[in-house]
Amino acid sequence: MAKITYIEHNGTQHVVDVANGLTVMEGARDNGIPGIEADCGGACACSTCHVYVAPDWVEKLPAKDPMEEDMLDFAYEPDPARSRLTCQIKVSDALDGLVVQMPEKQI
Numbered sequence: 001m002a003k004i005t006y007i008e009h010n011g012t013q014h015v016v017d018v019a020n021g022l023t024v025m026e027g028a029r030d031n032g033i034p035g036i037e038a039d040c041g042g043a044c045a046c047s048t049c050h051v052y053v054a055p056d057w058v059e060k061l062p063a064k065d066p067m068e069e070d071m072l073d074f075a076y077e078p079d080p081a082r083s084r085l086t087c088q089i090k091v092s093d094a095l096d097g098l099v100v101q102m103p104e105k106q107i
């Protein structure tokens with residue numbers, strides 16, 4: 001279980017507990033948090049689950065695989081260092097305290 005803070009583009013914060021084994025995207029979806037659309041359902045085929053990871057978490061997350069890297073090129077204003085696709089990040093105890101920020105829009 002990890003407590004994850006999702007911050008909407010307008011600054012609204014949502015702090016929720018997400019079970020291990022779910023993805024960060026599923027944690028947002030299951031809690032009705034706006035700003036992560038996940039059009040492809042988590043198949044790494046859309047980029048609408050894009051977020052900016054808090055700077056102090058960038059190095060703590062598992063590295064992006066090449067498919068995630070490619071899909072991020074289609075995201076809205078991706079940041080080379082902080083952008084991730086939340087459907088590709090599996091939740092574990094190690095992610096407790098993770099903070100992610102949604103972009104202005106998803107495309």
Ligand code: FES
Nearest residue numbers: 042044046047087
């Ligand atoms: S939900 Fe489509 S890429 Fe993550």
